[in-house]
Amino acid sequence: MQRAKISAEFSKNNLLVSSEGFEKIIKEKIDVAKVILAAKEKNVWLVTDEFLQEFVVEPPKEEKEEKVEIIRKGRDIPAKDIEADIKIDTDSDVTGKSTSEGVIENFVEYFNQKYTELARILRGRPNLRDATLIKNVSDAAPVSVIGMVLAKRESKRGFRFLDIEDPSGQLTVLISQDKDHLVRIYDSTVTDEVIGVSGRMHKDLLIAEEIMQPDIPVNHKPNTAEEDVCLACLSDMHVGSYLFLEKEFNSFLKWLAGDGNRNDLSGRIKYITIAGDLVDGIGIYPNQEYDLALPDIYKQYDMLGRFLERIPDYIEVIIAPGNHDAVRRAEPEPQLPRDICAPLYDLSNVHMVGNPARVKLHGVDTLVYHGDSMDSLISGIGTLSYSKPETAMIEYLKRRHLAPVYNDIAPETKDYMVIKEVPDIFHCGHVHANGYTIYRGVHVINSGTWQGQTKYQERQGHMPTPARLPVMNLENHEVTVLHFGG
Ligand SMILES: [Fe+2]
Structure with missing residues (x-):
C-alpha cells in the first residue's frame, strides 16, 4: 500500500x-x-x-537441516583410535603352495618331514641331545632314541609295548606295569606321534626308563600388547544351517556396535579371529540337505557377508576355513576361494588366512586352527572329551603338532601342522564347546559355536555351548567369556 x-x-x-x-x-x-x-x-x-x-506477522522460521549423530552416551571406543598392528605369517599358510599329488613319495616325504621337525624339538631336551639312531642301539649302555609311534599294544600279563620307528629302523619299547608314570604316558600315546625314549636294551626290547614328548617349555612367557586392545574369538557359525543362531549372532553384532553392557570390552575389540566353519556348506555329510535353510553355497557366503559387513570397519577380521567351508577337505587348507566367497573379499577389514594360520596382533603370537583332527585325538585318548576341548588342545601343544594321529592330511613337502614356535594364544573351534585354560603360559581358547544342537550331536550326547564369545585383552591377557544366548 x-x-x-x-x-x-x-x-x-x-x-x-x-x-x-x-x-x-x-x-x-x-x-x-x-x-x-x-x-x-x-x-x-x-x-x-x-x-x-x-x-506484526512473524515470518515462518526457515527449516534448518542438521545431521543427527547418534552418540552413545558414555561409550568409549579406544580401538577406533588405535592403529591396527597385524602381521600374518605367510610361511605357515599353505595357500598357493600345495604340491601334493597324493602319491606314495609325497607320503614318505611328509612323514620324514614330521619326524625331522619334531625330533629337532626333542633334541633340545638335555637327555635327548645325544639320542642315537635305532640302528645304532646296543646292549651295552643306557640309550636314548627318538621315534614315531607305529603301534601300541598290551600283553595279557599287563606289559605294554610301543613300536617306534626312525629313518634307520624300528624298535619295540617295553613299559613295565610297575612304572605308573610311564603307564600313564602309554595310555595317552597315540599312533604317529613322535616321542623320545631313554632306557636300556634287553634282548630286542628297549626297557623304558623315561618317555618324553616334544612339549613346550615350562614357563613360556607370552608376548603382551602395548595397547589396551582386545581380541574376540569366533568359530563354527554354520550360516545356512537351519540351526544357525541368527538372533544370538545379531545380538553379538549389535553389542559390537555399542548396545548392551560391557561396553568397556566392546569398545576395545580391535581384532576378531574366526577359526573356520563359517557356513554349513553343501554335501559335507550324508543327508545334510535336510538340515539346510540355504541349500546354496554362494547364498550361504552371501548371507555371512551381510552379517560381517556390520562389524565396524576399525575391527580387523581374520578368517580361516574349517571342514564345512568351501576348501579341500584335507588339512592344511588354503584360504577361502575368492569366487565363492566374494562377499567376504569385498569387505575392507577382512584378512583371509589358511588353516592353520599364524598371526601376530600387536606382537601377540596367535595360532588359529579349526581343529578337525580333534576327533581322532579325542577318540585316541581315553581321558579326553568333547565337553572339554581345552584339554584336547593341550595335547596338541605337548606333541607340538596339530595332527598327531595321521588322518586326512595332505602330504605336502613341508609339514604345516608342526607347531614350530610356541604361540601366545592358541585358538580352535570345531567341537562346538567353549573351553579356556592356560597351559605353560599359552592361552588355550576354544570359541564354541553359533549353531544349535544338531541331531548328530544329540545322538552322541554332546551338548554344545552356543553363542558364547571369548574376548581376550591383549595387553593384560584377561579373558572374559560373554554369553549372547536367550
Ligand atoms: Fe563346526
Whole structure:
C-alpha cells in the first residue's frame, strides 16, 4: 500500500498514526484494515508503534537441516583410535603352495618331514641331545632314541609295548606295569606321534626308563600388547544351517556396535579371529540337505557377508576355513576361494588366512586352527572329551603338532601342522564347546559355536555351548567369556 493511501485510510476513520507507527506499518507490511477495526473497537484514536505490535506477522522460521549423530552416551571406543598392528605369517599358510599329488613319495616325504621337525624339538631336551639312531642301539649302555609311534599294544600279563620307528629302523619299547608314570604316558600315546625314549636294551626290547614328548617349555612367557586392545574369538557359525543362531549372532553384532553392557570390552575389540566353519556348506555329510535353510553355497557366503559387513570397519577380521567351508577337505587348507566367497573379499577389514594360520596382533603370537583332527585325538585318548576341548588342545601343544594321529592330511613337502614356535594364544573351534585354560603360559581358547544342537550331536550326547564369545585383552591377557544366548 502506498504511503498516501495508508494516510488517507486512517484520516477517513478519524485516526492518527504516530510517525514510528507509520514506518512500522510500511516495514512490517501490516494489514491497515485490521488495525483500523481494532482501534475502533478499543476506542483508540492514536495508533502507536506499541499498538501495532500485535499485528506484526512473524515470518515462518526457515527449516534448518542438521545431521543427527547418534552418540552413545558414555561409550568409549579406544580401538577406533588405535592403529591396527597385524602381521600374518605367510610361511605357515599353505595357500598357493600345495604340491601334493597324493602319491606314495609325497607320503614318505611328509612323514620324514614330521619326524625331522619334531625330533629337532626333542633334541633340545638335555637327555635327548645325544639320542642315537635305532640302528645304532646296543646292549651295552643306557640309550636314548627318538621315534614315531607305529603301534601300541598290551600283553595279557599287563606289559605294554610301543613300536617306534626312525629313518634307520624300528624298535619295540617295553613299559613295565610297575612304572605308573610311564603307564600313564602309554595310555595317552597315540599312533604317529613322535616321542623320545631313554632306557636300556634287553634282548630286542628297549626297557623304558623315561618317555618324553616334544612339549613346550615350562614357563613360556607370552608376548603382551602395548595397547589396551582386545581380541574376540569366533568359530563354527554354520550360516545356512537351519540351526544357525541368527538372533544370538545379531545380538553379538549389535553389542559390537555399542548396545548392551560391557561396553568397556566392546569398545576395545580391535581384532576378531574366526577359526573356520563359517557356513554349513553343501554335501559335507550324508543327508545334510535336510538340515539346510540355504541349500546354496554362494547364498550361504552371501548371507555371512551381510552379517560381517556390520562389524565396524576399525575391527580387523581374520578368517580361516574349517571342514564345512568351501576348501579341500584335507588339512592344511588354503584360504577361502575368492569366487565363492566374494562377499567376504569385498569387505575392507577382512584378512583371509589358511588353516592353520599364524598371526601376530600387536606382537601377540596367535595360532588359529579349526581343529578337525580333534576327533581322532579325542577318540585316541581315553581321558579326553568333547565337553572339554581345552584339554584336547593341550595335547596338541605337548606333541607340538596339530595332527598327531595321521588322518586326512595332505602330504605336502613341508609339514604345516608342526607347531614350530610356541604361540601366545592358541585358538580352535570345531567341537562346538567353549573351553579356556592356560597351559605353560599359552592361552588355550576354544570359541564354541553359533549353531544349535544338531541331531548328530544329540545322538552322541554332546551338548554344545552356543553363542558364547571369548574376548581376550591383549595387553593384560584377561579373558572374559560373554554369553549372547536367550
Ligand atoms: Fe563346526
